[in-house]
Amino acid sequence: MLKGRVFEHYNEFQLESGQYLPGFQLFYTTWGTLNADKSNVVWVCHALTGNAFVKDWWDGLFGEGKTFDPSKDFIVCANTLGGCYGSTGPLSLNPDSGKPYYHAFPTLTNRDVVRAFDLLREHLEINQFKVLVGGSLGGQQALEWAVQHPGVTRQLVLVASNARQTPWGVALNETQRMAIEQDVTWQLNTDAAGISGMKTARAIALLSYRSYSAYNRSQREKSLERIDQFRAASYQKHQGEKLAQRFNAFSYWHLTKMMDSHNVGRGFGSVEAALQRLKAETLVVGVDSDILFPITEQRFMARSIPDSNFQVIRSVFGHDGFLLETDQLKDILDNFLQKKQQRKTWIPTVF
Ligand SMILES: CC(=O)SCCNC(=O)CCNC(=O)[C@H](O)C(C)(C)COP(=O)(O)OP(=O)(O)OC[C@H]1O[C@@H](n2cnc3c(N)ncnc32)[C@H](O)[C@@H]1OP(=O)(O)O
Numbered sequence: 001m002l003k004g005r006v007f008e009h010y011n012e013f014q015l016e017s018g019q020y021l022p023g024f025q026l027f028y029t030t031w032g033t034l035n036a037d038k039s040n041v042v043w044v045c046h047a048l049t050g051n052a053f054v055k056d057w058w059d060g061l062f063g064e065g066k067t068f069d070p071s072k073d074f075i076v077c078a079n080t081l082g083g084c085y086g087s088t089g090p091l092s093l094n095p096d097s098g099k100p101y102y103h104a105f106p107t108l109t110n111r112d113v114v115r116a117f118d119l120l121r122e123h124l125e126i127n128q129f130k131v132l133v134g135g136s137l138g139g140q141q142a143l144e145w146a147v148q149h150p151g152v153t154r155q156l157v158l159v160a161s162n163a164r165q166t167p168w169g170v171a172l173n174e175t176q177r178m179a180i181e182q183d184v185t186w187q188l189n190t191d192a193a194g195i196s197g198m199k200t201a202r203a204i205a206l207l208s209y210r211s212y213s214a215y216n217r218s219q220r221e222k223s224l225e226r227i228d229q230f231r232a233a234s235y236q237k238h239q240g241e242k243l244a245q246r247f248n249a250f251s252y253w254h255l256t257k258m259m260d261s262h263n264v265g266r267g268f269g270s271v272e273a274a275l276q277r278l279k280a281e282t283l284v285v286g287v288d289s290d291i292l293f294p295i296t297e298q299r300f301m302a303r304s305i306p307d308s309n310f311q312v313i314r315s316v317f318g319h320d321g322f323l324l325e326t327d328q329l330k331d332i333l334d335n336f337l338q339k340k341q342q343r344k345t346w347i348p349t350v351f
């Protein structure tokens with residue numbers, strides 16, 4: 001049975017930025033039963049707007065008879081710090097002031113988040129995961145965790161992710177935050193501050209999550225006569241509205257900042273040196289049409305990680321292919337986890 005729980009950390013939690021959280025909570029789910037020698041743990045890190053309910057967004061991979069099977073595996077997923085699905089985030093009460101943090105929420109990095117996750121791991125008395133898996137921001141966190149604690153997992157799966165945020169990624173995120181800043185409500189201390197700006201931010205982000213071909217496929221006009229009210233326009237608006245129903249601009253702001261500061265090489269002299277620390281057998285997966293995290297990024301990781309394997313999902317969906325192409329991803333994962341595939345399968349880059 002899937003269970004949701006809250007882990008409370010009552011002590012001051014120092015952050016890379018020099019700021020601190022007076023304490024924090026992590027909302028997490030467990031699914032399945034931890035076996036006697038605790039060797040069946042699958043820990044999942046979610047993407048930017050994801051949550052701890054893996055079946056909400058990776059249904060094709062999790063469940064009875066699927067790649068990660070709760071009848072055999074003990075599946076754990078925690079909502080990221082800074083998020084808005086039960087873990088401490090900008091709308092949480094600041095114990096120092098008794099009010100929500102809002103604009104006073106501190107800057108978080110992926111390194112801070114995985115330190116928090118690691119405290120939860122210790123609390124659960126788990127020494128080592130069978131598999132640590134994450135996509136996009138979740139892949140960044142999984143990688144950061146494995147760099148900081150090379151023994152934390154036996155196998156590591158990084159999907160549509162990277163080792164260091166690129167200038168392109170920062171520029172896309174900054175443009176989205178500019179949209180939030182343009183919202184006149186953004187400076188308010190209310191839950192809904194900046195929400196119109198966040199709708200625009202999501203619409204901008206969608207352009208980097210999908211592709212020219214994906215829009216052609218799903219939003220092409222059927223009428224030759226139309227001169228306004230285009231399908232692609234209402235799609236952009238719908239996507240913004242949809243996110244506004246389930247997210248807030250403060251978390252969006254902080255999680256995009258977290259992504260921007262991602263750099264596993266910090267403190268190790270180089271990104272390559274950090275990746276060389278990895279001990280886990282690693283699978284790196286990219287999506288061939290991803291313009292946000294192009295497959296050159298995953299190829300670089302696979303080349304630098306000692307025991308690594310590289311596979312590509314063929315898709316028109318772009319970055320979001322990692323969530324939408326679960327049949328392909330399932331095959332890739334099953335082959336890797338069952339050790340059937342050839343080692344080091346290099347696909348020539350098209351970028
Ligand atoms: C409570 C929760 O929802 S938790 C979900 C947690 N979320 C995550 O983990 C984030 C990861 N998930 C995602 O990013 C997304 O859900 C994805 C990528 C998996 C799928 O994206 P979707 O937006 O569902 O797919 P798609 O791009 O096909 O869009 C379909 C939606 O657009 C609507 N749509 C399509 N074309 C148009 C159009 N021309 N005009 C208006 N709306 C349109 C569809 O009606 C549908 O709306 P609905 O989702 O409200 O039913």
Ligand SMILES: N[C@@H](CCO)C(=O)O
Nearest residue numbers: 047048049050136137
């Ligand atoms: N669709 C993903 C994009 C970021 O990977 C999300 O909303 O989290």
